[in-house]
Amino acid sequence: MTTPTSLSLKKIYSGKVRDLYEIDAKRMLMVASDRLSAFDVILDEPIPEKGKILTAISNFWFDKLAGLVPNHFTGDKVEDVVSAEELPLVEGRAVVVKRLKPVAVEAIVRGYIVGSGWKEYQKSGTVCGISLPAGLKEAAKLPQPIFTPSTKAAVGDHDENISFEQCEAIIGKELAAKVRDTSIALYSAAVEYAATRGIIIADTKFEFGLDEDGTLTLMDEVLTPDSSRFWPAESYVEGKNPPSFDKQFVRDWLESTGWNKQPPAPAVPAEVAQKTADKYREALVKLTG
Ligand SMILES: Nc1ncnc2c1ncn2[C@@H]1O[C@H](COP(=O)(O)OP(=O)(O)OP(=O)(O)O)[C@@H](O)[C@H]1O
Numbered sequence: 001m002t003t004p005t006s007l008s009l010k011k012i013y014s015g016k017v018r019d020l021y022e023i024d025a026k027r028m029l030m031v032a033s034d035r036l037s038a039f040d041v042i043l044d045e046p047i048p049e050k051g052k053i054l055t056a057i058s059n060f061w062f063d064k065l066a067g068l069v070p071n072h073f074t075g076d077k078v079e080d081v082v083s084a085e086e087l088p089l090v091e092g093r094a095v096v097v098k099r100l101k102p103v104a105v106e107a108i109v110r111g112y113i114v115g116s117g118w119k120e121y122q123k124s125g126t127v128c129g130i131s132l133p134a135g136l137k138e139a140a141k142l143p144q145p146i147f148t149p150s151t152k153a154a155v156g157d158h159d160e161n162i163s164f165e166q167c168e169a170i171i172g173k174e175l176a177a178k179v180r181d182t183s184i185a186l187y188s189a190a191v192e193y194a195a196t197r198g199i200i201i202a203d204t205k206f207e208f209g210l211d212e213d214g215t216l217t218l219m220d221e222v223l224t225p226d227s228s229r230f231w232p233a234e235s236y237v238e239g240k241n242p243p244s245f246d247k248q249f250v251r252d253w254l255e256s257t258g259w260n261k262q263p264p265a266p267a268v269p270a271e272v273a274q275k276t277a278d279k280y281r282e283a284l285v286k287l288t289g
């Protein structure tokens, strides 16, 4: 079962990966499907068990980081809000969450210079407008983690990197500072733990919402292979983009087909889907033991 096609609860949002169902005015059921989006296009073939793996990894981090910031969990169990009949459809891939008012930026933290950050640095010596020391190599560790927010694009659009000033203009100065400081604190705590499991977290994206009282609350997914770059510490070398426990495997396969990155994506062979699932599972096992 990849994603339930119908639950008695009313579906209120279908994202690239997750579906949201209304429980009542204050609560939602968030269900992670096995869909994978690469280059912002949803693949037609599900990645077996991906939604369950993402949910397990996120739940692990929400718990571990609970002391740093309130999160979106209500404390209710899925079986409290889904009938016994429907439970098997969502078991392991659903959580009961507070309906928050999303903070309209994606809170990205980078501890290493790679991907779009590396591309920008080569051109201008900056990442998202932040000046960095000269002479950094690809995948180098930054002197300290940096906050590089992006816009939250609507389905079908690409998120766009913005400066901290633009972030302040979108969500307000005070909230921007709070989101930045909280994101860096979360990233730093996660990095420290991951190091004990032989994993480098190169970068990650957090999402926040505000509760009824305006309290900043961590939501969505946390430190999964979909939202982060995880590198095995043992194969890390500066100057090379290391192999990762994330979508890179399926991205590389997609690029090898010569696809122009416009929907639809090429059909993913079963063995590529399975190998991708294996990478996600490896991240879960390595992180949580
Ligand atoms: N507690 C919450 N309250 C309100 N919205 C939430 C909460 N938790 C997650 N969301 C939102 O639910 C949606 C989850 O869907 P999904 O992860 O598939 O993302 P998406 O919107 O397609 O795009 P992206 O993956 O780029 O964020 C996101 O829009 C996320 O911001």
Ligand SMILES: [Mg+2]
Pocket: 015, 017, 220
């Ligand atoms: Mg998302």
